[in-house]
Amino acid sequence: MKQKQKGMTLLGFVIVLSVVGFAAYILMKLFPMYSEYYSVRQALKGLAQEPGIATQDPARIQDLFFRRLYISYSENVKKEHVKLRRIDNGWQMDVNYEIRRPLVGNLDVVGKFNASQALTRSGAGE
Structure with missing residues (x-):
């Protein structure tokens, strides 16, 4: 009796590898945008302190x-x-910006980021 092999074919492996690779490529394009947004938020919170x-x-x-x-x-x-x-007991700081990065060919990734922070006498406020 012959046993039939089970597993992924080479074509299936290449397809899975290409999908995972494309997802990793997109994440590499998006990570710096969100990392910068996190830096903006941290700068605002630090400024409020x-x-x-x-x-x-x-x-x-x-x-x-x-x-x-x-x-x-x-x-x-x-x-x-x-x-x-100007707000009642200090300042309201709003940071609104957009980042555009090329993705593939003529497709771009656009990120619009908004962050606000109250800079008050009583301490940090959002």
Whole structure:
């Protein structure tokens, strides 16, 4: 009696490998975008913990924010993406930016990121 072999064929293995490879490629394109967004969020939270931040002028607050981003090698957030507005007991900082990365051929990946942080006398607020 002959036993029939069971397992994956070479063609099946190549198809699975190509799907996994494409998924890994997409993740490699997306990871830096989300990593930078995480850095922006951390910079905002750290800025909110700064003593006396609510009494600083907007130019000083932006300078402190961009110094924190410079440390984490963030390069997509520019001054025009940062808006400060006065709230009751301090400032509200909004960071809205977009990152576009080429994916395959003429297809791009676009990430739109928004982060806000209240910079108040009473401490961190979201």
